[in-house]
Amino acid sequence: MLIQLAIRDFAIVDTLDLDFQAGMTAITGETGAGKSILLGALGLCLGERADAGGVRHGAERADLSARFDITAREEARAWLADRELPVDDCLMRRVVTASGRSKAWINGQPCTVADLRELGECLIDVHSQHAHQALLNEETHRRLLDDAAGHRQEVDALAALHRQWHTLRRQYRERSENDEERQARSQLLRYQVEELDQLDLQPDELVELEQEQETLAHLEETLHEAQFAADSCDHEESGALTLLGQATLRLSRTPGSDRGSLAEALGMLNDAQIQLEEAARELHHYVESTELDPQRLAWVDERLGEIHRIARKHHVMPEELVDLHQRLRQELETLDGGDDDLETLRSRLDELRQQYRDAARRISETRQRTAETFATQVQEQLAFLGMGKAHFAVEVTPLDTPQPHGMDRVSLQISANPGQPTRPLAKVASGGELSRVSLAIQVVAASHSTLATLVFDEVDVGISGATAEIVGQLLRRLGAHAQVMTVTHLPQVAAQAHQHLHIEKQSDDHATRTQMAQLDDAGRVRELARMLGGVKLSDRTLAHAREMLAASQSAAH
Known part of the structure; x- marks a missing residue:
């Protein structure tokens, strides 16, 4: 609940510090005294739009802060905890400069105005005869009904399911839209992989083929040279073996004492003859065992030509074909597996x-059951508020499109006159009627959930007498469940309050200022008398005020 409101240099207020209590607080004062200033300052703390016109004349800035007790406000505590802010306190501050700029803080940490507004929605609800945006919003209607039904957790779980479904549906659509392109790519890859499968190029085959081609292309020349070499070794007349044999024979017949010194050379000639004979045999064997194979050469040439052709087709070097084949096959396997992934997504x-x-069906059934009970309870409160002839209804109709909150449209409807069909509140109720309808709904809602602080700005406009007293009683009853602050012109309403704040405007030759004070019992009697009879207080109006206050307080007990 709101426990403190501090206002500095705002409108015609220079300094104002207010402490608030639980229960019902009445705020009264003469017309133009500045009751709207309090609500304006509170609104800025809650994230309403600011402008330089709110800064007191002559001041550099307006400084406003509101402190809340959030011990029982789990939603607000969770909001602060999610942003790593202290949860034991809640101080919302707003500074507006004379140039129109503004800054905001929550628990001493800078924040955005949107943050103030979002947190404020967890803490306080403002109602006035001119601004019932929340009550005119069907999203509010649904939340009120869901609070009454007690299935908020189920609705939150449904919203989580809807988010998952929405995300998965987007993924499925994206995959489906790309499926044609994927299939075209898959078809191309399949053709390319089949072509490379048929080529069946092995890792070292290219090098081996190039070496074989080199060998086969020069085989005839090599055989001719090998034959010449063999003939040079063992030709009968001029071969190297014949000449070497002659040299060895002649050297071995050399006479004289120097023959011994030639023994080493003779040995070398004998060894050479043996090596030369072996070389001749190898050469003859090569020539005799090797045959020219033009067909093999043609096949090798054709194989290499095919390898180079496919490499040019894929814009790669021939030695890169093996790696390319592997990459294309892996990509094709991935794309072909996409059909399974798409089917898994669909499932x-x-x-x-x-x-x-x-x-959604279970939630809808609960809403349908709760709607009639909720409408009956609101109808009873409307009768107390002088709208006994009005007919209130909660209409739950199915939606064609799934929404995060379910498949229902919830609309609070009313018929102010007998015999007329019910219509949405926004299209039927006047300002005064809407204020009383709002009050009736809040009283009923209070029995189903913990409410935030409620501010009612002149909800009693257009009523008087016994109905005004009933409004005061209902506000006080609502104050038993939540903090209620009401700006009122009716003494019957003000008399019901647990706390009474009085606003007055004071002027001198230099400035006009607004002051606010909490009234004691004597002050309350004087203020009630003023509200009953005007500025001049007679003994009769004072007695009437004293009686009204005593009766209201005793009735409350």
Whole structure:
């Protein structure tokens, strides 16, 4: 609940510090005294739009802060915890400069105005005869009904299912839209892989083929040279063996004492003759065993030509074909596996859709059961508020498109006159009627959930007498469940409050200022008397005020 409001240099307020209590607080004062200043300052703390016109004349800036007790506000504590802010306190501050710029803080940490607004929605709800945006919003209608039904956790779980379904559906659509392109790519890859499969190039085959081609292309020349070499070795008349034999024979017949010194040379000639004979045999064997194979050469040439042709087709070097073949095959396997992935996505999507529809159906059934009870309870409160002839209804109709909150449209409707069909609140209720309808709904809602601080700005406009007293009683009753602050012109309403704040405007020759004070019992009697009879207080109006206050407080007990 709101426990403190500090205002500095705002409108015609220079300094104002207010402490608030639980229960119902009445705020009264003469017209133009500045009751709207309090609500304006509070609104800025809650993220409303700021402008330089709110800064007190002559001041550099307006400084506004609101402190809340959030001990029982789990939603607000979770909001702060998610942003790693302290959760034991909640101080919302707004500074507006004379140039129109503004800054915001939450628990001393800089924040955006949107953050103030978002947190404020967890803490306080403002109602006025001119601005019932929340009550005119069907999203509010649904939340009120869901609070009454007590299935908020189920609705949150349904929203999570809807997010999963939406995300998966987007993924499925993206995959489906790309499927034609994927199939075209897969078809091309399949053709390329089949072509490379037929080529069946092995890792070292290219090098081996090039070496074989080199050998086969020069084989005839090599055989001719090998034959010449063999003939040079063992020709009968001029061969190297014949000449070497003659040299060895002649040297071995050399006479004289120097023959011994030639023994080493003679040995070398004998060894050479043996080596030369072996070489001749090898050469003859090579010539005799080697045959020219033009067909093999043609096949090798054709094989190499095919390898180079396919390499040019893929814009790679021939030695890169083996790696290319492997890459293309892996890509094709991945794309072919995409059909299975798409089918898996479709199956999961169908599963999530069914889970969502089952959960949405259960929630819808609970809403339908709760709607009649909720409408009856609001109808009873409207009768107390002088709208006994009005007919209130909660209409739950199915939606064609799944939404995060389910498959229902919830609309609070009313018929102000007997015999007329019910229509949405925004199209039927006047400002005064809407204020009373809002009050009736809040009283009913208070019995189903923990409410934030409620501010009612002149919800009693257009009523008087006994109905005004009933409004005061309902506000006080609502104050038993939540903190209620009401700006009122009716003494019957103000008399019901637990706390009474009085606003007055004071002027001198230099400035006009607004002051606010908490009234004691004597002050309350004087203020009630003023509200009953005007500025001049008679003994009769004072007695009436004293009686009204006593009666209201005793009735409350």
